[in-house]
Amino acid sequence: MGKVCIEEDIYVSVGSDQTSLHNPWSGGYYPVGFSFEESNKMMVEDPERFKKVVQQALVRHVEAINKHASRGTYFFDYGNAFLLEASRAGADIMAEDGVNFRYPSYVQDILGPMCFDYGFGPFRWVCTSGDPEDLRKTDYLALEVMTQLKESASHNIVQQLEDNIKWIREADQNRLVVGSQARILYADALGRIRIAEAFNKAIRDGRLKGPVVLGRDHHDVSGTDSPYRETSNIYDGSRFTADMAIHNVIGDSFRGATWVSIHNGGGVGWGEVINGGFGLVLDGSQEADNRLKQMLFFDVNNGIARRAWARNKEALEAIEKELQRTPQLKVTTPNLVDQSLLDKIFS
Ligand SMILES: NC(=O)c1ccc[n+]([C@@H]2O[C@H](COP(=O)([O-])OP(=O)(O)OC[C@H]3O[C@@H](n4cnc5c(N)ncnc54)[C@H](O)[C@@H]3O)[C@@H](O)[C@H]2O)c1
Structure with missing residues (x-):
């Protein structure tokens, strides 16, 4: 779900991210604009820069999600720390109260009320x-x-x-x-x-x-x-x-x-x-x-x-x-x- 869908005007009804963002700096999330090999090299040789480009990619990623959400896409966090890492990267992901995120986690909307509770x-x-x-x-x-x-x-x-x-x-x-x-x-x-x-x-x-x-x-x-x-x-x-x-x-x-x-x-x-x-x-x-x-x-x-x-x-x-x-x-x-x-x- 990304920029291409926006440009092509494709409506997405449900969206989530399932990258391994519980581990953002060691290969859980690959930054846009770099090959797999370039990323692996940078991760080892220049970890500070790698962190920066991952965060830039997350900011861009959230911009695309926000555009889709404004057209009605239901977006949810999959329990992979996407919202958390996006917030740390400075992406526009917080709710107005500044404490919660603008999107729910799947536990808030689905697993919690249907099962855990x-x-x-x-x-x-x-x-x-x-x-x-x-x-x-x-x-x-x-x-x-x-x-x-x-x-x-x-x-x-x-x-x-x-x-x-x-x-x-x-x-x-x-x-x-x-x-x-x-x-x-x-x-x-x-x-x-x-x-x-x-x-x-x-x-x-x-x-x-x-x-x-x-x-x-x-x-x-x-x-x-x-x-x-x-x-x-x-x-x-x-x-x-x-x-x-x-x-x-x-x-x-x-x-x-x-x-x-x-x-x-x-x-x-x-x-x-x-x-x-x-x-x-x-x-x-x-x-x-x-x-x-x-x-x-x-x-x-x-x-x-x-x-x-x-x-x-x-x-x-x-x-x-x-x-x-x-x-x-x-x-x-x-x-x-x-x-x-x-x-x-x-x-
Ligand atoms: N909600 C749940 O019940 C639940 C269950 C299991 C795992 N998880 C969480 O989900 C996450 C993923 O788990 P997994 O086992 O599928 O991990 P995984 O490492 O097997 O899969 C992650 C995938 O993301 C891809 N990826 C990385 N960066 C990307 C990018 N920028 N754009 C597109 N794709 C990218 C990788 O190529 C890989 O295929 C983990 O953080 C895990 O903790 C949640």
Whole structure:
């Protein structure tokens, strides 16, 4: 999407940038006007100049996007630090308030309200037997659980369940597995717990040949503080803090994770994000049953609680539902006030 489309008067309905701008100075973004070889040489021999020409290219890039947007193109950030790096380059990319960007990230408009705020995120598992037959059986168990959950699901999450039922039903025939016998499936707190319970039972009674390790991506409901990506739809100001990743790894470790990790850089680049992750080994034991319930419950709901405190409508619905389902759970919810009253007080 660029200058040529403008000159040829081509209307672009949707636009995004998917270069590796989490790594702008070492080959994640190649500057316009230089060959691949020239760029690689300059990157090594004259990194200051390389930085300058990348930034000039970003400014030009944004000028083209702004022209398209003024004609109605919907432009969104793909979670690759495009808006952030463009702003640092001095491109005309900020909103009038000088804090936000003029374009949304895909988490603000899509993934956040549709998935993360309801607790849906990329749950993962690995069959340690390394046997494709075990993976097939886990797919089937997950499919059974998701299909059952759909029967009593509230209308606002039926679509998510249907999409993921389709995915897991067809996952094996898509033949995407390379190496480890592993799978990713979007599920919410209840779905993750029920699927994990079904796996643990199948390990216990010998239907699965070996233990299963659970985990998740950093691109999820909880565990990641990333103001330009995973937590970009937190609007109460707290997206510029890094508390949730720390809470998650500490909470997960006490509640039964086999290992936890705190790291940095996922998706948008070093120094821009804090990620907390875990691994939980299911070995068929009763202890694993206890651990999976406690840990997965906390891991997801901690993220929903944070999103609910930020007054996200979907997260408030999700936490209310969890509070009804789990009487021992205590999560405070915000007192909602009319924003215009607040604006008046603070203006
Ligand atoms: N939103 C998500 O869920 C999600 C998922 C994965 C990756 N990402 C992010 O997306 C980015 C891209 O990831 P990837 O794995 O596709 O990276 P990649 O390095 O495989 O692809 C980037 C592409 O951009 C091209 N490119 C570089 N400069 C260009 C320019 N000026 N004009 C046009 N093309 C140019 C490169 O040739 C390359 O093909 C990363 O920053 C990554 O963190 C987001």
